[in-house]
Every structure is written in C-alpha cells, then in structure tokens.
Amino acid sequence: MSEGLRERKKRQTRQRISGVAIDLFVAHGFDNVTIAEVAVAAEVSVNTVYNYFQVKEDLVLPPEEASPRRLAEIVRERRVGQSATDAVLERLRQEVRGRERRLGLSEGFGRVLEMMQAAPTLTARLERLAHEMIAELADRLAAETGAAPGDPLPRAVAWQLGSLHTMVLSEIGRRTAAGDRPGVIAGDVLELIDAAAELMGERLLGYAVREE
Template sequence: MAEGLRERKKRQTRQRISDVALGLFVERGFDRVTIAEVAAAAEVSVNTLYNYYEAKEDLVLPPDQASPQRLADIVRARQPGESAARAVLAHLRDELRRRDRTLGLTAGFGPVFHMMRAAPTLTARLEDLGRQMTDALATVLAEETGAGPDAPTPRLVASQIGWFHSLVYAEIGQRIVAGEKPDTIAEAVLDLLDLVEGLLSEQALAYATRATRKE
C-alpha cells in the first residue's frame, strides 16, 4: 500500500525530531539537553514532540527499534527445523553481513555510542531492555515447548541466548571505542559468533527446534 501524504509527513517529522535530538545530544551530552530545547531546534511544540516520543530516552532508543520483544520475535519467526538459538545466531549473522544500522555498524556512529555510554539513564535502560528481552524469550520458549511454570530449562536457554546477543553489542561497542571501521568490526564479530556456537552445548543449540512440516 502506498504511503499517504499524512503518513509521509508524520514520518518525516518524526525523523527530523530524532535527527535534531541526536545532534544536540552528541554535541552537548544527553543529560545537558532538555526536551524543550529539542522541540525548539526541530521547530515543533513540546506537545508535538511527546506525540512522537513518550520519553526523552525514546529519542535515542525508540521502542520500535529497541523492542523488548526482539529475541522473542526472532524465535517466533524461525523456520521449520530451526531451533531457537540457531535462529538468533542466523539473524545476528545476517545483520552483521548487512552492516545493519541497528547494531551500530554505520560510519559516524562512534560519537553517538560515546554519548550513550556517558548517560546513566541510557545505559540503565539498555540493561533493563536486555532483561526484558530474556524474560520475553523465556515465556515464548516455555509456551512452545509446553514446559511447566516452574521448569528451569526455558529460562536457562533464554539466558544463554540473551548472553550471546548482549555479547555481540558489547563487542561492537568496544571496537567502536577502539576506532575500528564497520567492516572490520563486522568480520571480527562474525568470527566471535562462530566461537560462541562452538562453545554452546548441543542441548542448548537444539532446544525448541520447530517441527518440520509434513508433506
């Protein structure tokens, strides 16, 4: 369906607000910029800004991109014959090969990353987001495997998947700080995922394998 004029204007306004906010945050620091200053620089009212972003942190970590359902959604979409862990590994590899911007693999992301690391509210939100992703994934794994409410396996497998998912972001961050280029980072993290897969137990790698369709 073609995008209507109203929808296009809303998308453009949302993007302009985000771009202006990131520029101010990088220049002056996240905690030193107010919502009112972002609104003024983006030439919108404060109320309009809040219509697009419910919280200041959303300007950096928008819920549609930094979703607590990220891991659960990846696992829900896995192919027949594919397990939960292998689905997430494959998804991460695909994002790395595409130099996906959600991983920070774009030129010029370094200053944004430094700004985020310097803001306690953003780092706390990222940590909480990781926990929420693991919780949501554990729920999906328990539902799909028919595990009881007290069964530990879904939580343990979700925790391992959450661990290597977080490891990817941590490794990318360290390499950004070191000044490495996106292509170099992506290749190094792909090698790291190969190592991670080799270290995971076969039980974890095979857990919650989706049944193949019968002919």
C-alpha cells in the same frame, strides 16, 4: 502492503526529530538538552515530540529498535524446521553483515556511543532492556515448548541467547570506542558469533524447533 503517504510522512517526521535530537545530545550531552530545545531545532512543537516519543530516552533508544521483545520476536518469526537458537544466530549474522544501525555498526556511531555511556539514564535503560529481553524470550520458549511451571530450561536457554546478544553489542561498542571502522568490526564480530556457535551443544542448538 505498501506504505501510505500519511504513514511515510509520520515515519520521516519521527526520524527527523530523532536525528536532530541525537545531534544535539552528541554536541552538548544528553542531560544538557531539553525536549523544548529538541523541538525548536526540529521545527516542531513540544507536543509533537511527545506524540512520537513518550520519554526523552526514546529519542536515542526508540522502542521499535530497542524493544524488550526483540529476541522473542526473532524466535516467533523463525521458519518451520528452525530452532530458536539458530533463528537468533541467523538474525545476528544478517544484521552484522548489513551493518545495521540497531547494532551500532553505522558510520559516526562512536560519538553517539560516548554520549550514551555518559548518560546514567541511558546506560540504566540498556541494562534493564537486556534483562527484559531474556525474560520475554524465556516466556516465549516456555509457552512454545509446553514447559511445566518452574522448569528452568526455557530460562537457561534464554540466558544463553541473551548473553550472546549482549556479547555482540558489547564487542561492537568496545571496538567502536577504540576507533575501529564498522566494516572491520563486522568481520570480526561474525567470527565471534561463529566461535560462540561452535561452543554450543546439540541440545541448545536444537532447542525449540518450530514444527508449524
């Protein structure tokens, strides 16, 4: 279904507010900029900002890009005959090749990363998000495989895949902070993903194959 005019305008407004906010946060520090100042710079009301972003942290980490259901949704959307692990590996490779913003592979992300690392509420949110992703994925895997209550396997697999996701983001962040270009980082991270996949056993690689 194509995007309607109203939906497109809402998306554009949301992106503009977020973009303005991030520029302000990078220039002055996340904790030093108020929602009111974001509203003035974006030429909207404070209420409009809150209509699009429930809390200040959402301006930097929008829920649709930094969702605790991210890994679970990747698994849910996998094709018939594909395992949960292969689905996550495939998506990460696609996003790295596409240098997607959600991974921090866009130009200029280095300054954004510095801003985020200097804001305790943002770093705490990222840490909490990583744990929530694993919990959501474990629940998804347990439901799909019909695992008995207390079966540790779904959570063990979820931790493996969550750790892989964290490793990719951490490597991108480390290399970005070092000043490396997105294209160079992307190539090296693809090799890192391949290396991690080679270390995975058959049981992990073949876990939770979608049957229908």
